[in-house]
Amino acid sequence: MLVKPKDSRIDEESLQTLTLYHYFALLASFAVAVISASFIIESYLSYPTITTVKIERPRDTELPSISLCFFYEIDQLKKPSYRNGRQIYPLNLSQIDERLPKLDEWIKSCKVLNATTYRIHPCLQYYNHTVEYLSVHAKCYSFFESLPEQIFFKSEAVVGRALLDVTFNNTVINSDHIGIFITHTYAELEDSLSNPSFLQFNTTESNIAVTTFARTAIRNLPSPYHTQCFRYDTLECRHRSTCIRHCINKISHNKTGTWHGPTYVKLASEFMDGYFTLYPHEADQMIYEQCQDEYQHEPCNQYLYEPVITSKFTSSTVQEGTFRLAVVYPNKPKVEVKLLHKTKLSDSLIFLAGIVHLCTGVSLLAILIALSINLESVVRYFKQPDRSIYTFFLLIFSKVFRINSESFHDHQSNPSSLTEEWNGQSKMLKTARLNQFTSHRLVSPTTAKSFTYYSH
Numbered sequence: 001m002l003v004k005p006k007d008s009r010i011d012e013e014s015l016q017t018l019t020l021y022h023y024f025a026l027l028a029s030f031a032v033a034v035i036s037a038s039f040i041i042e043s044y045l046s047y048p049t050i051t052t053v054k055i056e057r058p059r060d061t062e063l064p065s066i067s068l069c070f071f072y073e074i075d076q077l078k079k080p081s082y083r084n085g086r087q088i089y090p091l092n093l094s095q096i097d098e099r100l101p102k103l104d105e106w107i108k109s110c111k112v113l114n115a116t117t118y119r120i121h122p123c124l125q126y127y128n129h130t131v132e133y134l135s136v137h138a139k140c141y142s143f144f145e146s147l148p149e150q151i152f153f154k155s156e157a158v159v160g161r162a163l164l165d166v167t168f169n170n171t172v173i174n175s176d177h178i179g180i181f182i183t184h185t186y187a188e189l190e191d192s193l194s195n196p197s198f199l200q201f202n203t204t205e206s207n208i209a210v211t212t213f214a215r216t217a218i219r220n221l222p223s224p225y226h227t228q229c230f231r232y233d234t235l236e237c238r239h240r241s242t243c244i245r246h247c248i249n250k251i252s253h254n255k256t257g258t259w260h261g262p263t264y265v266k267l268a269s270e271f272m273d274g275y276f277t278l279y280p281h282e283a284d285q286m287i288y289e290q291c292q293d294e295y296q297h298e299p300c301n302q303y304l305y306e307p308v309i310t311s312k313f314t315s316s317t318v319q320e321g322t323f324r325l326a327v328v329y330p331n332k333p334k335v336e337v338k339l340l341h342k343t344k345l346s347d348s349l350i351f352l353a354g355i356v357h358l359c360t361g362v363s364l365l366a367i368l369i370a371l372s373i374n375l376e377s378v379v380r381y382f383k384q385p386d387r388s389i390y391t392f393f394l395l396i397f398s399k400v401f402r403i404n405s406e407s408f409h410d411h412q413s414n415p416s417s418l419t420e421e422w423n424g425q426s427k428m429l430k431t432a433r434l435n436q437f438t439s440h441r442l443v444s445p446t447t448a449k450s451f452t453y454y455s456h
Helices: 012-045 093-098 240-255 282-294 345-360 364-370 375-383 389-400 405-413 415-426
Strands: 049-056 060-062 065-071 081-083 086-092 107-113 120-122 130-134 138-143 152-154 162-169 177-183 198-202 208-219 258-260 275-277 301-313 322-328 334-341 429-433 450-454
Touching: 012 345, 065 162, 086 093, 093 130, 107 138, 138 177, 177 301, 177 322, 198 301, 240 258, 240 282
Parallel strands: 208 322, 208 334, 258 275
Antiparallel strands: 049 334, 060 152, 065 138, 065 177, 081 086, 086 275, 107 120, 107 162, 130 138, 162 322, 177 198, 208 301, 429 450
């Protein structure tokens, strides 16, 4: 109910002041709406993320890639020679491999748990594929690497049981140390120095060791998020560290025919004529940076494995000269680090619509009503002379704000017309008398005053 004193008058000066105030309020509201909308849009387009850490005991566990390694000593490798400004070991990969024991000589037995029958099977019978790696210090045999399909074990069926049980023949190696490297089946053996995924044992201190492993999964987000991860499983190398190592080994072999000594090189026919160097060269650093730049994006799915010794002891039941290693089902919880969208598109749009409505009064419903003009009317509108997109949007906003744009411009050019319109509407006003029954405590019961209100 709009209430107006009886003898009010609107002069032209007051009307101009109201008009300027209306313009200022309208422009200020739109400015606040535009600035707020720009902040909301900028915040969304920065693609912020939040990090969640989930610790759980999973219902199943995948079979990882397990590399079994032994360290060796060869007298010919103790005297490196200089060649092209580098200290190079005198034996190439083929000559070193000829002097080392083969798989069936070093590993007396290897048994793995079948994920279908949950019975023990020979490793090579379960998956008849091994990969050999060689560095200047050790040789490794990798089992279950690059499986065509990942193998999973149900936790309720394997808790406390060994996934892998291996017996080594220590008499064929001239070192007291052996090692195990655990990684994802898509990944290959990495350098063992300062690598937490590599675990060593002294075979003279004990003859039985039981290990398990802890797992951490990291889920990144692709571009345009700041992690800009890449799915390396779509490439032939399938894993970022493997892709980098393949790149380094190939370029190093093609350019210099050598690799730095601690580097593990997959034994392939094209690499058997290569040599190890005692110290890295400047060219090695350039090759490393080149391969890092080629595979600079973080993987979308990254899996980290850390072997853990659960027990190590000496048993009289183990034959002399042998060492037994068991890898049991992990009892430790799995850690999953996941990056999520901090702001969803729907949330940003709702927030944006709320800010615009708060500042300008424009609601989605009002916009839909304003745009409810049928196509035929729009075409007819633009066929008229002196019609443009600008005037069309003026019409739309006049519907949204319930303002007659033409009359508004008329009032602006002739303020007295608005005064006449107001005075004309004053004739529709009538007087009401409020008493104790109709005052609703607006006036005291003993007094009554006259008010003017609009009749409905």
